[in-house]
Amino acid sequence: MEWQKKLEILADSAKYDVSCSSSGTSRGKSQGMLGTAAAAGICHSWSDDGRCISLLKILMTNVCVYDCAYCVNRISSDVPRATLSPTEIVDLTLNFYRRNYIEGLFLSSAVLVSPDHTMERMVEVVKRLRTEGKFNGYIHLKAIPGADPRLIAEAGRYADRMSLNIELPTKRSLKLLAPEKNPETITAPMAQIRNTILETRSDQNKFKKAPSFVPAGQTTQMIVGATGETDHLLLNLTEKLYQRYALKRVYFSAYVPVVQNHPVLPGQVEHPMLREHRLYQADWLLRFYGYTAGELLDELNPQLDLELDPKCQWALRHPEQFPVEINKADLMTLLRVPGIGPVSARRILKSRRFSALRPEDLKGLGVVMKRAKYFIQCSGKKIETLNFETRILRPLLVSEEPLKLQVPSSQLSFFDLNPGLWIPPSKELMLR
Amino acid sequence: MMQLFLYDGSFEGLMCAIASAYRIQGDVAIQKNDDPAPLLLAHVQDVQTDSAQASKVIEAIVQKLGMETFKRVSYAYFSEIPEIGTDILHFLRYAFKTGPSAVEHLAHPAVKPVFKASWRVTREVHLMTGLLRFSETKSGIYYGCFEPTYDITTLLAPHFASRLSDQTWVLHDVRRHLAAFYDQKNWWLAELEPTIQSYSDEEEFYRTLWQSYFKHIAIESRRSTERQRQHMPKKYWKYLIEIKG
Known part of the structure; x- marks a missing residue:
């Protein structure tokens, strides 16, 4: 088969994986090597679905011995199959990189013959890319559940980031839809990677030349909407994953129906992108705003409100916290105001040192006033004199944000890492 | 006065x-x-x-x-x-x-x-670190041209000098007739009129591969050109290989 055909098949099979992030490692040039890594990551293009393209995201092969019901590459599925050789993948990556098409490689794979066989070949690719290809750019490598721990250990020496996809959030769903996998084959390597990262870090503190191991950390992905789990369960699991496995990121992937007439899987999903989007917003609140999963949802409110972003949902349930005084509040309090993010909160702290801020100054600092105005005051002066009543406020907040989608950027924005810089007005888009 | x-x-x-x-x-x-x-x-x-x-x-x-x-x-x-x-x-x-x-x-x-x-x-410098495309010429030089809104060649060159440090490249602002040249050691600025390049035999091969990759990585049922354009304004499409401006 010619290269082009193979590449098409293997890009097609990889496209449902959400992550394309190339962030987390900062690496300058190294003598005789090709490439660098930028801490904030760089987007090289945006595909027709509006997602950022940063890495060459492909499967090594889509020939699979498993039969996971939700997966387009399951053994019983009737799709064209292809396998790229290690030489071909190395050549493609280097030549795309030299033309500045990509930041690096994101290599995943279906299970060819066995987990060990697959992982061995994937390790060969990254090893050759680093040693023969002298490639110093970004590599994200998917670990194959069930592969020998020694292979995972070797892979981590060459990869910037590794990931194991949970895909189905409960044991029950896993049993139902992916009977050949079991949770331990996912959590055991996750724990192994976490431990090795920690050991490496302490070695690197002792010896300067200690070899690196997955410097950009590990991530995972869960499918949303294929099985009946609530947002409450998903967010709690997400929080546990951050705490227990020190993951860098948990990705959510709205289920795309790839199977027709399945006894368990839905043929159609309601608002899949919007639900995914709300989960991402909640995930940001966990990671950057100091919220806990328990604050956002509980058993009585197990689902995120699709009409309102999770921070507004929280704020409306907590009128006693508002209004927040812009000229006095500390960082964590400012972060809880709808319409204020980490960048604008830090700018408020900086700018108010030289003079008290007035309501008209806030827009210029990046505060989204149409949301924030109900929740703040400046030097004792309220901006909106509305009574804080959920009944009144809710429709105002909803109508001013009519199902708009903030693009779930898989890339940590360049501007998040440079908080002194101006941030563009939120990249909001109409969903419909 | x-x-x-x-x-x-x-x-x-x-x-x-x-x-x-x-x-x-x-x-x-x-x-x-x-x-x-x-x-x-x-x-x-x-x-x-x-x-x-x-x-x-x-x-x-x-x-x-x-x-x-x-x-x-x-x-x-x-x-x-x-x-x-x-x-x-x-x-x-x-x-x-x-x-x-x-x-x-x-x-x-x-x-x-x-x-x-x-x-x-x-912002434009950061965007161009991703959107700039190099093509390999017959003489083995990687040539990348663009028409930035602002005069950013000086600010962009150091990024590529470090990233593509083992290849010879030219970064050409076609509108300002200005180019950054890099010889695998140093980079410098000089005037350069718009030129026509002849590309290496392999160049077409990798371009085609990149174009088909670009087409196939998108989820067809979630097409959103609006979102695409928001991130990648149309004024930059002219020199992108994967998309026709």
Whole structure:
């Protein structure tokens, strides 16, 4: 088969994986090597679905011995199959990189013959890319559940980031839809990677030349909407994953129906992108705003409100916290105001040192006033004199944000890492 | 009457103009000598560019106000906004009075215009680190052309000098007839007229592969050209290989 055909098949099979992030490692040039890594990551293009393209995201092969019901590459599925050789993948990556098409490689794979066989070949690719290809750019490598721990250990020496996809959030769903996998084959390597990262870090503190191991950390992905789990369960699991496995990121992937007439899987999903989007917003609140999963949802409110972003949902349930005084509040309090993010909160702290801020100054600092105005005051002066009543406020907040989608950027924005810089007005888009 | 200082368009020239205008009382403006003159009657002075004097101004900015302030000023300069010379003058007067923290007073009228301009330039530089495309010529040189809104070749070249350090490349701003050349050791700027390149035999092969990759990585059922254009404005499509402008 010619290269082009193979590449098409293997890009097609990889496209449902959400992550394309190339962030987390900062690496300058190294003598005789090709490439660098930028801490904030760089987007090289945006595909027709509006997602950022940063890495060459492909499967090594889509020939699979498993039969996971939700997966387009399951053994019983009737799709064209292809396998790229290690030489071909190395050549493609280097030549795309030299033309500045990509930041690096994101290599995943279906299970060819066995987990060990697959992982061995994937390790060969990254090893050759680093040693023969002298490639110093970004590599994200998917670990194959069930592969020998020694292979995972070797892979981590060459990869910037590794990931194991949970895909189905409960044991029950896993049993139902992916009977050949079991949770331990996912959590055991996750724990192994976490431990090795920690050991490496302490070695690197002792010896300067200690070899690196997955410097950009590990991530995972869960499918949303294929099985009946609530947002409450998903967010709690997400929080546990951050705490227990020190993951860098948990990705959510709205289920795309790839199977027709399945006894368990839905043929159609309601608002899949919007639900995914709300989960991402909640995930940001966990990671950057100091919220806990328990604050956002509980058993009585197990689902995120699709009409309102999770921070507004929280704020409306907590009128006693508002209004927040812009000229006095500390960082964590400012972060809880709808319409204020980490960048604008830090700018408020900086700018108010030289003079008290007035309501008209806030827009210029990046505060989204149409949301924030109900929740703040400046030097004792309220901006909106509305009574804080959920009944009144809710429709105002909803109508001013009519199902708009903030693009779930898989890339940590360049501007998040440079908080002194101006941030563009939120990249909001109409969903419909 | 307004006093108008004209400089030759170079960064050094701007620094000298600022030195000349700094202590003038009353209405004062700084412009490039080839920008259209203001309608108002003005007393016009041509500023001679003197690199020794420019160095003194730069040194004062870096030492008294810090690298961050200098970076903002130089990025704002590359925006080529006609009023930017005057904006920088007002900003520097304020900053020398206030100290290194002035650059953080984003809501202050003397800071805002410079900050905004430098932000726009920073954004375009960051975007172009991803959107620039190199093509391999018959002679083995990687040639990348673009038409940036701002004059960012100088700011972009160091990124590629470090990233593509083992290949010879040319970064060509076709609109400004300006190019950065890199010989695997150093990079430098020079004038370059628009040229027609002949590409290596392999070039077409990798372009085709990239085009089909681009097509197949999109989830067809979630097509959103609106979102695509929001991130990747159409003005940049002309030189993208994967998409037709």
